[in-house]
Amino acid sequence: MKEESFFDRVYEVARQIPYGRVTSYGAIAKYLGAARSARMVGYAMNGSKLNEDVPAHRVVNRKGILTGKHHFQGTNLMQQLLESEGITVKDNQIQNLEKHFWDPAKEL
DNA sequence: CCTGTGACATAAG
DNA sequence: CCTTATGCCACAG
Numbered sequence: 824m825k826e827e828s829f830f831d832r833v834y835e836v837a838r839q840i841p842y843g844r845v846t847s848y849g850a851i852a853k854y855l856g857a858a859r860s861a862r863m864v865g866y867a868m869n870g871s872k873l874n875e876d877v878p879a880h881r882v883v884n885r886k887g888i889l890t891g892k893h894h895f896q897g898t899n900l901m902q903q904l905l906e907s908e909g910i911t912v913k914d915n916q917i918q919n920l921e922k923h924f925w926d927p928a929k930e931l
Numbered sequence: 932c933c934t935g936t937g938a939c940a941t942a943a944g
Numbered sequence: 945c946c947t948t949a950t951g952c953c954a955c956a957g
Binding site for chain 1: 936937938939940
C-alpha cells in the first residue's frame with residue numbers, strides 16, 4: 824500500500840463531497856487525522872485546481888464563508904457554482920449552512 | 932535541516 | 945459576527 828500524501832487524501836475526500844453539499848477545511852483535516860492541519864487542506868486545494876478534479880467550491884471554512892473564492896478564476900465563480908447546486912450564498916457566506924453541511928467523519 | 936507560507940481554527944477584546 | 949493575535953502543521957524550496 825503506498826502512502827499517499829496529505830494532499831492526495833484531501834483530494835480524495837473532496838471528490839466524495841455529494842452534490843449540493845459543502846464541508847469545512849477543518850472537517851476534512853479532522854477526518855484525515857490532522858485536525859490542526861486545516862490550513863493545509865486549503866493549501867492542497869491550490870494544487871487541486873491545477874490538475875486534480877476536485878470540487879473546491881464545495882469546501883469552505885467553518886463559518887460557511889467562501890474564503891477561497893479569490894483563488895478561483897473570477898470573483899464570483901465559486902458562488903455561481905454553489906448556487907447552481909441549489910445552495911444559497913449571500914455576501915460570500917452560505918445560508919442554511921448546517922442544512923447543506925456534509926461531514927466526512929459522519930457520512931463516511 | 933531550516934525557513935517561509937497559507938483557501939483554518941480558536942481565543943480574546 | 946468583526947478584528948487582532950497565536951497556534952498549528954504539512955509541504956516547497
